[in-house]
Each structure stands twice: as structure tokens, then as C-alpha cells.
Amino acid sequence: MGAAAVGIDLGMVVQAKRKAQGAVDIAAMLAAAGGGGADALARRSLADNGYAAATVTVSPGSYAGNARIAPASRFQAGASPANAVRVGLRTGVPVHFAQVLGLPRTVPIQVTGTAASAQFAAISIGSGVAALDGGIANALLGAMLGTKLSLSVLDYNALLSMHVDAFRFLDALATNLNLQAADYTDLVAANASVGQLTAALKVAAQGTSGAGAAVTALTKLMGALPNAGALIPVAQVVDLGDAAALSPARGAAGPLVGLMDVISDIAANANGQNQIALDLGATVPGLLNTRLTLAIGERRQDSGYVQPGTPNATVHTAQVRMLLETTLTAPLGLGTVTLPIYLEAAQASATLRGVACPWTASTRRQATVDAQPGLATLAVANVPRSSIAVGAGTPDLSRFANLIALPLLTVQGTARTTIASPAPQTLTFSDDEITRQVTKTVSTTGLTQSLTGSLVQGLSLSINGLIVPPLLGPLLSTALMAVTPALDMVLDTTLRILGLRLGYADVTVDGTMCNQAVLVQ
Structure with a gap:
């Protein structure tokens, strides 16, 4: 019974993380398409999707879509010319049944999304x-x-x-x-x-x-x-x-x-x-x-x-x-x-x-x-x-x-x-x-x-x-x-x-x- 209860909580965490990922992806795309107002656009988008209280980071930078560059190195925060935005979000997901086993009431999740201007x-x-x-x-x-x-x-x-x-x-x-x-x-x-x-x-x-x-x-x-x-x-x-x-x-x-x-x-x-x-x-x-x-x-x-x-x-x-x-x-x-x-x-x-x-x-x-x-x-x-x-x-x-x-x-x-x-x-x-x-x-x-x-x-x-x-x-x-x-x-x-x-x-x-x-x- 306890394992089943924890499984329900884990399912809620997975679903919440998927929802948060979708929200930061949308925010990053809006910010990248919007140009200079990237920070405000991203935060407004996340607030509209229910993440006003979350910890948000918005990092404009430069993205090089070059297959010869490792994926982890293609985005450089703060670099010029600015053509991309990385949005990060940290929040917590409340759990219920897992508390019985001594686990925290809130499970932290962290997601990021990066979008580049399609030129x-x-x-x-x-x-x-x-x-x-x-x-x-x-x-x-x-x-x-x-x-x-x-x-x-x-x-x-x-x-x-x-x-x-x-x-x-x-x-x-x-x-x-x-x-x-x-x-x-x-x-x-x-x-x-x-x-x-x-x-x-x-x-x-x-x-x-x-x-x-x-x-x-x-x-x-x-x-x-x-x-x-x-x-x-x-x-x-x-x-x-x-x-x-x-x-x-x-x-x-x-x-x-x-x-x-x-x-x-x-x-x-x-x-x-x-x-x-x-x-x-x-x-x-x-x-x-x-x-x-x-x-x-x-x-x-x-x-x-x-x-x-x-x-x-x-x-x-x-x-x-x-x-x-x-x-x-x-x-x-x-x-x-x-x-x-x-x-x-x-x-x-x-x-x-x-x-x-x-x-x-x-x-x-x-x-x-x-x-x-x-x-x-x-x-x-x-x-x-x-x-x-x-x-x-x-x-x-x-x-x-x-x-x-x-x-x-x-x-x-x-x-x-x-x-x-x-x-x-x-x-x-x-x-x-x-x-x-x-x-x-x-x-x-x-x-x-x-x-x-x-x-x-x-x-x-x-x-x-x-x-x-x-x-x-x-x-x-x-x-x-x-x-x-x-x-x-x-x-x-x-x-x-x-x-x-x-x-x-x-x-x-x-x-x-x-x-x-x-x-x-």
C-alpha cells in the first residue's frame, strides 16, 4: 500500500515537471522572438502559466547552430551577438503520501529551456x-x-x-x-x-x-x-x-x-x-x-x-x-x-x-x-x-x-x-x-x-x-x-x-x- 502511495506522488512529480518544461519552452520561444524585452516577456509568460511565485532566471546570449560544436557549448550566456535566450525555473511540487515515509512535503524540480531566433x-x-x-x-x-x-x-x-x-x-x-x-x-x-x-x-x-x-x-x-x-x-x-x-x-x-x-x-x-x-x-x-x-x-x-x-x-x-x-x-x-x-x-x-x-x-x-x-x-x-x-x-x-x-x-x-x-x-x-x-x-x-x-x-x-x-x-x-x-x-x-x-x-x-x-x- 505504501509503495502504491509513493508511486502516486512520483507520478504527480513527473507530470508537474513535464508541465514546467512546457512552460519554460514557451517562455524561451516568446523571449527569443521578442528580442530586447526577453526578461519581461519570459517572466510574463511563466506568470500567465501559473509560475509567478517560482524562481526564474532569464539569460540572453548567443547560440551557434553548428553541428561541429558540442550541444552543451552552443549557447553562451551574455555573449554577442544576442540571438537566443535560456530560461530556468525552480519550484516545488507538494506531495502527500510520501510524507508518511518521512520524505519532504515538497519535492524540488528544476527545468531549463533554450530558444534561438530563427533567422x-x-x-x-x-x-x-x-x-x-x-x-x-x-x-x-x-x-x-x-x-x-x-x-x-x-x-x-x-x-x-x-x-x-x-x-x-x-x-x-x-x-x-x-x-x-x-x-x-x-x-x-x-x-x-x-x-x-x-x-x-x-x-x-x-x-x-x-x-x-x-x-x-x-x-x-x-x-x-x-x-x-x-x-x-x-x-x-x-x-x-x-x-x-x-x-x-x-x-x-x-x-x-x-x-x-x-x-x-x-x-x-x-x-x-x-x-x-x-x-x-x-x-x-x-x-x-x-x-x-x-x-x-x-x-x-x-x-x-x-x-x-x-x-x-x-x-x-x-x-x-x-x-x-x-x-x-x-x-x-x-x-x-x-x-x-x-x-x-x-x-x-x-x-x-x-x-x-x-x-x-x-x-x-x-x-x-x-x-x-x-x-x-x-x-x-x-x-x-x-x-x-x-x-x-x-x-x-x-x-x-x-x-x-x-x-x-x-x-x-x-x-x-x-x-x-x-x-x-x-x-x-x-x-x-x-x-x-x-x-x-x-x-x-x-x-x-x-x-x-x-x-x-x-x-x-x-x-x-x-x-x-x-x-x-x-x-x-x-x-x-x-x-x-x-x-x-x-x-x-x-x-x-x-x-x-x-x-x-x-x-x-x-x-x-x-x-x-x-x-x-
Whole structure:
């Protein structure tokens, strides 16, 4: 009978300790999320849970979530930067039956809970802000969206320079979809049409200062869309990242997203894995005719709010394969020259390595990102258009391309150049740079001249015929070099619309979220 009675008392002690542990865990999380008022927040929470008379200690400090550090050493009380709180509680549990055996009336219990600020940042990798050729941009985006666009250079500049809050975009989309979702996790699980997504972008832009020109451009874009357009998973356009696990409530502040980036993502998803063919005709200065064939593999992505070290903390540019076919006037009255340029661009990448949001000095906010340009191959070769497809094998780049084909004369050529992918470089963004949306760039070493110029200079020619004009080779090389600025412009504009630059990784920190907290060891 005595043993049973003591067992009841022990059960009460275990239950009381479990309750106290839950109370200090809650207090620690509230204190860690609250920042500078940690002591008051923790004590108020414990009092609300019935521990006003208990002995409480609240110790702000620094927590390092590093697996190489022993768990017992990860929290340092009083250390800087302050990003965590340890709460301790001592109290007693009254017992009844155990007193008969001479045990104390009250059994002391002591519990601690440690919580750290869960610091998130949103990063994006793209092509940087630059003016686009309106004709090429209209042709490419129009082909992906299945329509004909007539936006001006000013329209594209406005879209390139404007950013909106991603969550305001989702709020507007919820209205368009007639969804009553309580949080953004439910919203990104939905599908939306191209028209609904574009209309939501316009609403989000209307609530942003200085967005008049961008709103006008979006209105033009909406007017050109074919009906509603294809259905697209919202998660392919806006990624919540690690913050999805927090089920962010409607009305929360989200990371910034670039209008042009989102439009490009919408267009790429609407196109799917279809081959894109553009006939630019004679619209490119210096060229008699220009044709583009391209395929997009993996698409560009933003991170959403992510924590360093998680799988979501790495973002990539698009993966692109392209064939640029141009014709120009041949020297010596030999008709025309056909120049096919093949391009295959692997993904550039950026990985969030660290976020610091000290409570004691908000202006010391900082984010570090490792960035790496992608590998790229350019070639002059006889490449069939059918090889420009997602999943197709790499074409044979050693096959000579026919540059000039006349009854008594043929000129063939081949060239190849590779842009290496260097080791990742670390970029550090200050509080001011994050606020101003500063873009930082990592580049491949040795990019000192035009890429197509380098390709043309390395061109190996094979000239055959009954009559070979003297100096044909040098004159042909001179003619090709003269149009390399036009070729560079076509390639650069096309790639920038898709969110990448050859040999570069352009990275922006789109925002931070530091008002969350998690329990730590």
C-alpha cells in the first residue's frame, strides 16, 4: 500500500515537471522572438502559466547552430551577438503520501529551456538590371506565352526596376482565385492561369510607390494575353522556402520579387518543355536574317525565406540550350554568309551561408552568400535544330558548319570556346545593402572581350573550290568580327530575359525575417 502511495506522488512529480518544461519552452520561444524585452516577456509568460511565485532566471546570449560544436557549448550566456535566450525555473511540487515515509512535503524540480531566433533570408540569382532590346524581348516572351507582344523598351525598363512584396502578390492572387486560405502555404499549393497571375502582379504593383510605369506595362501585357492562358502551379512562381513550415499568416511581410523575374518565370512555366523558335528576320542591325531556337531545362528560382544549411538555401539560374542562326553579306560579292552559333549554359548557383539579426543593433543585420557562375559552351558547328530540346543528347560540335555554299566555292568553319565555372565566392550583404536591394556579382576570370568575338577569332576555316579569291579568309573574318556586337546583343538579351548571364552570377538578398524562434539544444 505504501509503495502504491509513493508511486502516486512520483507520478504527480513527473507530470508537474513535464508541465514546467512546457512552460519554460514557451517562455524561451516568446523571449527569443521578442528580442530586447526577453526578461519581461519570459517572466510574463511563466506568470500567465501559473509560475509567478517560482524562481526564474532569464539569460540572453548567443547560440551557434553548428553541428561541429558540442550541444552543451552552443549557447553562451551574455555573449554577442544576442540571438537566443535560456530560461530556468525552480519550484516545488507538494506531495502527500510520501510524507508518511518521512520524505519532504515538497519535492524540488528544476527545468531549463533554450530558444534561438530563427533567422531567415530570401535570396535570388538572376541577370542583373539592364536595358533590353524590345523586339527580341517581345518575340521571346510572346513565343513562350503564345501571343504577340508590343511592349516598348521603356516598358521593359520599368518592369526590370520594380520589385513587389511576394506576399502582397499572393494576397491579390487569393482574391482572383476566390480562395479563403488562412495562410500562404495553402495559397502556393493552388494552380492559377497566366492571366490571374499577371493580374495579381498588377494589383501588388499598384500598392507600391513609384510603380506607375510598371503598372502601365503590366496592363499592356494583360491586354495581349490569349484568354486566361495555361494553368501554372503557384509554387513554381513564388516559393515560400523554409518559411512554409511556419504557415505564415495572411498579412505578414514577404520577401521582395522582381516583376520581370516573375513574368519570365510565368512565361517559362507556361511554355513548359516545348522548343521555342523565333524568326527575328532582318530586325537585328547588321544582319540580313536572324533565327533563334532554344530550350529551357531547369528554370530560374528564388529561394523564399530560408535558413542557412537547409536544402532550400541554394538557388539556380535557368539551364538553357540555344542555336542562333544568322546570315550576313559575304565579302567580295560572294552572296551571303551563314553563321550558326550553338550555346549551352549550365546553371549558376547561390547558397545562403549565414544570417545575422542582432537584437542589440538592428543595423548590424548581415547576410552571407556563396555564389558561383555556371559552365557554358559556345561553338560554331553544324548543329541540327532537333538537338535543341530538353533531354536531347549533346550534339557533335566537331562537325564543320557551311558558311558559304556556292557552285564553285564552299567555305566551312568550326570553333569552340568554354566559359569555366570557378570555385564559389563569398558575398557579404550589409543591412544597408539588403534594404536598398543591392545586387552583387561574381564573375569568371578572363572575361575581357566579346564572347562571340573570341569565338570568331578562333574560327578554323576550310576553303575549297575551283576559284578561291585571294585574301578570302581574312576578309571573311573581318566581316564576321564586324557583326559580333549584334550577335552579343541577341545572346545577352535572350539570356537576360531568362534570368542569366554567361560567366556571371548576380545575387540579391531580397529580405530577412528574424522574428521567429525555435527550441534548440
